[in-house]
Amino acid sequence: xxxxxxxxxxxxxxxxxxxxxxxxxxxxxxxxxxxxxxxxxxxxxxxxxxxxxxxxxxxxxxxxxxxxxxxxxxxxxxxxxxxxxxxxxxxxxxxxxxxxxxxxxxxxxxxxxxxxxxxxxxxxxxxxxxxxxxxxxxxxxxxxxxx
Numbered sequence: 001x002x003x004x005x006x007x008x009x010x011x012x013x014x015x016x017x018x019x020x021x022x023x024x025x026x027x028x029x030x031x032x033x034x035x036x037x038x039x040x041x042x043x044x045x046x047x048x049x050x051x052x053x054x055x056x057x058x059x060x061x062x063x064x065x066x067x068x069x070x071x072x073x074x075x076x077x078x079x080x081x082x083x084x085x086x087x088x089x090x091x092x093x094x095x096x097x098x099x100x101x102x103x104x105x106x107x108x109x110x111x112x113x114x115x116x117x118x119x120x121x122x123x124x125x126x127x128x129x130x131x132x133x134x135x136x137x138x139x140x141x142x143x144x145x146x147x
Contacts, residue, residue: 019067022120025091026050027060028069032088035080043076095119097131104137 007015020028030049034041047057054076061078064070069084080088098119102111122130 029091041078094127101134
């Protein structure tokens with residue numbers, strides 16, 4: 001074994017000094033989805049889509065605002081900052097790559113639940129490599145088309 005430095009999941013997160021949590025990423029991803037459609041998101045929409053209470057969504061949006069990812073306006077309107085758009089677009093990209101990969105290898109059309117559970121564990125390099133693999137597999141005769 002080359003690397004004898006094992007850690008718990010929490011240990012790896014502390015080592016990498018991440019300021020944004022997995023839950024914050026989930027909220028930011030959902031805000032970005034809405035903002036791409038309407039230019040903004042609303043607390044009630046986010047709460048509904050993530051199956052949380054509006055008070056919980058409001059608190060999380062406040063955390064994202066403190067980190068500079070969103071601007072929250074009165075009456076629950078949320079707009080992404082430039083920083084929010086950059087990370088939000090990456091989170092959507094990561095989600096889409098993993099979804100396409102899992103659908104391809106499982107021969108299904110919907111792997112949302114599985115993607116939502118694992119997407120936080122992949123770094124950018126791995127996602128880029130998975131995207132290349134998906135494209136190669138889609139262009140090969142090894143994998144048949146989805147049903």
